[in-house]
Amino acid sequence: MRLAFMGSPDFSVPALRALVEAGHEVAAVYCQPPRPAGRGQRETPCPVHRAALEMGIEVRTPARVRRDAAEHEAFRALNLDAAVVAAYGLILPLPMLESPRHGCLNIHASLLPRWRGAAPIQAAILHGDAESGVTIMRMEEGLDTGPMLLREAVALPPRAATPWLHDTLSEMGARLILRALETLPEAVQQPEEGVTYAAKLTKADGALDWREPAESLDRRVRAMNPWPGAFFLHGGEVFRVLEAEPAPGDAAPGTILPGAALTVACGTGALRLLRLQRAGRSAMSAEALLRGFDFGPCLDTPC
Structure with a gap:
């Protein structure tokens, strides 16, 4: 498939690599703009940006996309089969969500509808959940409200910490998105019961x-x-x-x-x-x- 990949942190890198290794055509990678980091506060590209450059993929780093008609048109011009989104960090507007033929598919690090929002991995550990997992969903305008294509759970060990769960779900997400693109399973609406939110950490x-x-x-x-x-x-x-x-x-x-x-x-x-x-x-x-x-x-x- 011809894809765009949209992600920024370490969590997203295995999925990008898996898509390329599986033979998908990644037309462009979208990620957060470089930010000052380290003692010298140098402008530093995010992990996905660095990985994309290593693979020779075009990188786009718009600071905002919600109301930028030029960005919407540039995205539409990519002529995508789908966009894969994994912890991108920007809210996608309807014109972008509707541009790819199969929509924008999100790799979300929770068993939706539990822990919609920005910090699902930390929330699962903080609240003592017995399990966590990954949901592949088709994005819509609401916050993580879209219909689900695939879901896989993992039991949390008694002393689980964020680094272990982060890496586990990152690899799981890479595997699940390949299956979702290969099989295009029927989307199922999320249940209305059991909705919880994980706010951005401070x-x-x-x-x-x-x-x-x-x-x-x-x-x-x-x-x-x-x-x-x-x-x-x-x-x-x-x-x-x-x-x-x-x-x-x-x-x-x-x-x-x-x-x-x-x-x-x-x-x-x-x-x-x-x-x-x-x-x-x-x-x-x-x-x-x-x-x-x-x-x-x-x-x-x-x-």
């Missing part, structure tokens, strides 16, 4: 509130890895929590429990902090941190 989503149950905070640490990262404030300093686990304990939230490990009492139970990172410093084990830093009897919260 840095504030990583904040740890010791008044919450330890199990909830443990899930937050695993869900927010690597971005925005779980963290707490102490003495005006930010401490990132890279790894933690629930532990027994009963004290006022924020109390540091006695013992060699750095274990913090929560609303119920306690959270043992295993690896941390201070601002501007390297990550280290809690044991190594405690050799040179004294948190006192409790963290910066009433205790």
